[in-house]
Amino acid sequence: MKFTFISLFPNLIEPYFSDSILRRALDAGIIEISFVNPRDFSENRLKKVDDYMCGGGAGLLMDCAALSNAIEFVKKSDPNVHFIVLTPAAKQFKQKDAARLAGEFDHICLICGRYEGIDERIIEIYANEVFSVGDFVLTGGELPALCMCDAISRNLKNVLGNSDSLSGESFENNLLEAPNFTKPNVFKKISVTSEFLKGNHAKICALKRQMANAKTKFFRPDLFHNRQIKEKNEK
DSSP states (O other): OEEEESSSOOGGGGHHHHHHHHHHHHTTOOEEEEEEOGGGGSSSSTTTOOEETTTSSSSSOOOOOHHHHHHHHHHHHHTEEEEEEEEEEEEEEEEHHHHHHHOOOSEEEEOOTTTOOOOOOHHHHHHHEOOOOOOOHHHHHHHEEEHHHHHHHTTTTTTTSSSSGGOOOGGGGGGGOOOOOOOOOTTTEOOEEEGGOOOOOOHHHHHHHHHHHHHHHHHHHHHHHHHHHHHHHEE
16 A cells, blocks of 8 residues: 655654554555655745635645645546545544555545645545544644554554454454553562463453453543443344
8 A cells, every 4th residue: 555645744754664563564565655745846936835824813824736736746646546634623533444444545645734734625625535633733744644554554464463463452343452461470569360361261351351341431431332322222
């Protein structure tokens, strides 16, 4: 899968792919990354890429022409590219979206906003989907784009060393992942739950299920509520 990042600051993104799992995915040719800088497509002789908002207001917006030209450049190179805009004013990106996008598309272009954001007309004309990574505001779309790229990539075949790692993860079936433990069995006077040490996998699975339910109910009551509704409807 190819990921193209449209960003004024590609140097903020590129180092993330220098190590670990995504580095190996790049080396193996499972993923490919490229960068397009709207500044290179500015129609302003000073390469200006921001402008004042119509109607006034604090801050500036990204220049329409520069961003549009950059998007058209990507579109011309691959008419089948799937454009995603990152903005707080959108639906929240979920694990199910990561899995779906990994299975549906060969080329995703992540458009990173800056300043006070992107002209709404650019979004209406070019965006196939619009996502937010949470109910907070950042200085730019580069971090959200990296979050999405990482989440999507790990759902691609052979990116993770063990495909079973995708099973039982947080958010699957509206549950957070159960607590996990490693050696030593006792660390700082706190012991691993004894049932985990007895080798009875059926009992371990049942216990993990209970712990996942408890963790979800405490940290994410919204997910827990959705799960209860789903189970009730399935009866």
